[in-house]
Amino acid sequence: MTLSHSPTFLPFQDWHPADIIAALRKKGTSLAAESRAAGLSSSTLANALTRPWAKGELLISKAIGVPAETIWPSRYFDPQTHAPVARLMRTRHPK
Template identity: 35%
Template sequence: MPKRKWDKYAIKAELHRQGMTFTELAARHGCHRTNISVALDRPNSTGEKAISEAIGVPAEELWPDRYPKSATSHRIYDSRRHGPCTSQKFATGADNECAA
């Protein structure tokens, strides 16, 4: 059986089928209601966690595009590939031009 495709309308409908509102869900998880509604449209870890626990479906299945399978695909800075950065503060003569 293929996995169910979850869009924001299906997620909201499942919450309502279980008799849950965004306000009630937010109160149960100690967050603001907007965390729940924002999670339907863009990444919000607090809202995603609350929704996935309420529905009983892992967040990775609800939003597969937000949770890539490969952990290395979203690496911003790879220190093995690029050397350590040095600050201009430590460059010789950086602040000495105006000292004369």
């Protein structure tokens, strides 16, 4: 799904969760399948639809083939200045 083909996307408007799910289905996958492929519980990746989670956003964006900042611009750009927002992804430290 590209921005030009996306339904009624205004600048800096996040994709609707149904559009994200539909894009995954068009690619022949689902949130549950991508969650399991990443070694997560089948419902974990759905968290990225409702709240910021950099790792989940990255997994979904890779599956769809669209940059995460295109899917969730409100999470990656300041709405006032339109400047990129620094986002950190937590990593696991080896025990």
